[in-house]
Amino acid sequence: MNLVLFFGILLVTAVAMVVLVYIFLNKMSENLSKQGDKEIRHLQFELKKQRQEFFLPNRVEAYQRSILLMERLHPNSLVMRLHNPGLPAMALQAEFLKAIRDEYNHNVAQQLFVSPLAWKMVKDSKEEVVKLINLAGNQMTATSTGMELSAKIFEILSQMDQFPSDIAIEYLKKEFQELF
DSSP states (O other): OHHHHHHHHHHHHHHHHHHHHHHHHHHHHHHHHHHHHHHHHHHHHHHHHHHHHHHHHHHHHHHHHHHHHHHHHSHHHHHHHHOOTTSBHHHHHHHHHHHHHHHHHHHGGGGGTSOHHHHHHHHHHHHHHHHHHHHHHHTOOTTOBHHHHHHHHHHHHHTOSSOHHHHHHHHHHHHHHTTO
């Protein structure tokens, strides 16, 4: 009987030790997990902060350059910058289209730093300028001058309530303000 009682006490003690070790390890695991989660969140926060510090200057520049692109592609700006009354209308139209293409291609990388919607508006605005210049160019005759083409562009432009590049500029400004 003493032997059975001895083994019973030994068995109860062993089970109690296993249960205590299990509870202790479980608590330690939970604490480490919570501490690990805190560290992970802290590291993620630091990474996000460093990423913003790295990309913010590039994003600011991208918004500046995108707005400048819209200003330079605006028909008023194009006509004032490239107007050459001595050129035939077709040659001036080709100059306008080349300038648009060159300006856009020079700034196409800015889409990495602005939202997809903002870049779509920039791209659509560029396409609208091309359409307007082609519309004016299609109304010219073979003997039309650059002066007539410029006048036609201004005439078409005056019939529009708001030009797409103005809308794109406003959107870019709004989106830029949301960065801060």
